[in-house]
Structures are given as C-alpha cells and as structure tokens.
Amino acid sequence: MHYRRLGKTGYQVSTISFGGWAIGGTWGEVNDQDSLAALHRALDLGINFFDTADVYGDGHSEQLLARLRQERQEPFYVATKAGRRLDPHEAGGYTRSNLRAFIERSRQNLQMDTLDLLQLHCPPPEVYDRQEVYDALDSFVQEGLLRAYGVSVETVEEALHAIAHPGVATVQIIFNAFRLKPAEQVFAAAREADVGLLARVPLASGLLTGKLRPDSTFAADDHRSFNRHGEAFDRGETFSGVDYATGLQAVERLRPLVPSGATLAQLALRWILMFPEVSCAIPGARTPQQVEANAAAADLPPLSEAQMQAVQQTYDELIRPQVHALW
Template sequence: MKNRKLGVNGFNIGEVGLGCWQLGADWGKDISRETALNILNESVKNGITFFDTADVYGNGKSETVIGEFLKTCDDPIRVATKFGRAGDAYPDKYSKDVLRKSVEGSLQRLGVESIDLLQLHCIPTHYLKEGRVFDWLRELQQEGLIKHFGASVETVEEGLICMQQEGLLSLQVIFNVFRQKLVTELFPQAEAKGVGIIVRLPLASGLLSGKFDKNTSFPENDHRNYNRNGDAFNVGETFAGLPFEKGLEFVDTIKNNILPDNLTMVQLALRWILDHQAVSCIIPGASSTKQVISNAEVSNIKALSPETHLALAQLYKSEIHSNIRGGY
C-alpha cells in the first residue's frame, strides 16, 4: 500500500482507506459483528490505515465496532468520524453543547482520548457560511478532544466556503468517473491551500463496479432503493446523482470502448481517482474481506494511460454531466 499525506499539516495514511457506513447496518444487508471485525482486520493486513465513520452510522454501531477492533490492534490506525447529521443537531439545532456531546459520545464508543479527524457531516450551507461551528471545532482542538477537523461536503460551493477557514485539514467529497468537475473547480484551490481530499462514493454506490444490470434490485431499506431519486437525502449520495438506468448505459459504454483489457471496472474506477495528485485517500466501503483485498490492490496498479483519461473526460463532458441531478 502506498501512503499519502492528508493535507499539508496532517498525517500519512494508506491511499486506499475503508468507508465504514455499512458496518453500522443503516441500510441494505446487515453485517454481523464478526464479519465487521474480519473486514477491519483484513483491511489492516492489506495496508489500510484509515477508517472513516460517523456518529450517525447505525446510531453509533459503526464507531463501537471500530473501537472494539482498536483495542486488539497494534498497528497505527487513524480514525475519522463525523458530526452533524444526528437528530439532536440536524437540520437546525447546531450548538457548541450539541457538538461537544457528540464528540464525547464518539470518544467513548471509539475508546480513544482524542479523535484523529472530526468532520462536519454535510451540514446546511448557511451554517458553513456563518462560521461559528468552525470556532467550536477550534476550541475542541485546543482542548485536545480532536486532533484535526475537516468537512464532508456536497457541492463545490460548500468546499470553497470551508477552505476559507483557518485550520481546515481536509474535505471529503463525492468524486468519481461520473462526477469530474472537481478536477478543475475545487482541486487546484485545495492543493494551493494544502487541504487534503478524501473521496467518498468512488464507485458511485456500486454502479461503477459493473456488476449491476436493469434487473438488479435492492432491499427496501437500501438507499439505492429508497433514495434513488433523492427522496431521503441528497440524490448525489446515491449513484452519484445519475438515474440508475442512465448510469448503466454509461457503464456499458466504458466497458465496451474505454476499459483496458487488463483491468476490471472497479480497478479502472479506483485507479482513475488515485491518478489525481490532489486526492489523499479514497474510502470505498466493503461488505466482505474479498472486497477489502480487491480495493487495496488498486494502490499497486500503475497509472492509467493519458488516452484512457482523455476518453473518460470526453465521455463526461459530452454525455454524463448533463444527466447529473442534485447539488454538485
């Protein structure tokens, strides 16, 4: 596993991390405690040193299982968690006390004295503009409850707002083959300010795995079912904001015209992201140890050719971009 530094003032982590939403069993197929611990253990065995979770994932279940794992792990693991989407805060009850209570709960569940990275969890834009929440984060940092702070955002505008704040270590963004405008509209500014980029949804909710077709169905409690059109939260968090059927068409186009013979769709999608130097880490989820191994191996795949990058950029500009829905 190759390492990258998270932000100019941050820490080194494996360039492939682990997204831990699924460990909270908020949606889709339930992942048992035993399976979750196996996934975390296999991640570390394969050089993954960065776990991304949130207080709201399974109402603390994801943090709890990570905390249990950390007690038995001697490897240096960095854990990022989030604040801002739980019911006691979202959408309009943000305060210093609510933030502190959330952080204290995360510390207890994770079993640590200080959180490596606390991220604002897609809070409403006007709170980011107002800026007081960043003052509260700086206070917690001075007290030692958090080591660094960042923000998970939904739009370029929100990312640019956050980058005006002193001490911001990182931004977590949706970035993949289907959502490319960040390459020119956000990444140059992040590099100039020394802000690290954490990429969530690198496979567009699995769409870019190439394993779905028009007959694929998802459980009723899976966001790929109930949020397909943004009925529950930002549509961009599901299938990168593309209509499912349209996304399938684009995947077929990539498979038939762009995908190199020696790569799978997953390898193409993840390697494409890592080829952007502004990116510090990608955080694909994994529901099995097999997926962990496959994701981690991408770190050792050589960069895609300029021709492949050009073909994907042209497909995005000519066909994909106009079909994306939601804030972007």
C-alpha cells in the same frame, strides 16, 4: 499500498482507505463477523485510514472500529463525522454544546480520548459561513478532544467555503468517474490551502463496479432502494445522483478500458488516484474479499492519456447534463 499526505493534518494515509458506512447500515443486512474480518484484512494490507460517522448504524460502525483497535497493535487513523444526529437537521443545531455532545459520544463509541479527525457531516449550507462553528471546533482542538477537523460536503461551492477557513484540514467530497466537477473547481484551492481531499462514493454506489444490471434489486433498508430521488438525504449520495439507466449505459462505455487482470471497480479507483490532490479514495467494504479487491487498485499502473480522455468523454456526453450543475 501507497500513502499520501492528508493536507495540514500531516497524516500519511493509505491511498485506498476503508469506508465504514456499509458496515454500519443502510446497505442491507450487515454481519458483524464479516465486518470485523474485513477491518482486520484492511490492516493486513496496509490500509491505515478508516472513515465512519456517528449515524452509521447509530454508532455501530464506530464501535466496530473500537473493537479493531483492541484486537490489533498497528496504529491507524479514524475519521468520524458529526451533525446528522440533529432532528431536524438544521443550521441552528450546530451549536457548541451540541457539537461537544456529539464528540463525546463518538469518543465513547471509538474509545479514543482524542479523535484523529472530526468532520461536519454535510451540514446545511448556512453553517459554512458561521464563524462560531469553526471557533468551537478550534477550541475542541485546543482542549485535546480533536487532533484535526474538516467538513464533508455535498457541493463544490460548500467545499470552497470550507477551504476558506484556516482551521479546516480536510474536505470530503463525492468524486468519481461520474462526478468530475470537483477536479475542475475545488482541487486547486485545496492544494493552495494545504487541505486534504477525501474522495467518497468512489464507485457511485456500486454502479462503477460493473456488477449492477437493469434488473438488480436492493433490500428495503438499502439506500439504493429508498433514496434514489433524495427521499432520505441528498440524492447525490445515491448513484452519485446519476439516473440508474444512464449510469448503466455509461458503465458499458467504460468497460473496454479495463486492463487485463483488473476489474472495472479497480479501474475506477485507480482513476481517482490519478489526481495528486486526492489524499485517498474511500470505498466501502463488508468482506475481506472486497477489501482485497479495493486495495489492489492502488498497485495498478497509471492510466494512459487515452483512458483518461475516454472517461472524460463518457462523462461529458452522458453524465454531465444530469449532474454537473447540481453539485
């Protein structure tokens, strides 16, 4: 495993981390025994950064990470998120008292006195310009409830707004071979501000694994069934906002780029790590075997210029017209 500095947090985090959405819910049936085995295998392989949220399984993902900490001695970092418990999810709900309540609940779920990293969970656009929100987060750091805070965003504009606030240590954003805009508009600003970048949805909800087909089906409680058009949350979170058929077409364009002995998913993860501004990619996993496959991507050799150009061309010709202007 390889490690990179996570911006002004100073944490040295594994370039391949562990996304905890899938072990919490909205990805179909979840088995806790498999989930815990996957978490343990992640630590075995040197993964030391785990990303979760208070709404993943209504806190279940956080609780599994608490169990992992009880069962293992190795230190690791946990990043969680807050805000999506608001109902309705509106900017006015991002108050000091609500944020404190969310933090206290996550501290209890994770069994941590001080959270390593709290991220606002894709807040409404109006939140980004509310200084009182950042002032509250700064005060929670001073109180010792948080070591650092950041923002998980939907758009590059939101990322740039977040980076402009000096207390923001990290930005989590969708970045993958089907979502190239952050590299064009966010990375330089993050580098200048010493803000760590976390690349989420790195495999475009499974499209970039190369395993999905036109006739693939998904469980009713899998967001790939119920959120393709943004019915439950931002459409960009499901298949990166790419039309399913177009995504499959793009995958076939990328498949010949895969080096011998590797998979398309590993190529897609290694492509993300070609950008030094990215601290780590956050693929999800529900089994030890998935963790092993993800972690192996960190050890692939650098992609060639020809491979990088082929990804860019595929994006420009097939994907850019659909998603570039939206996020």
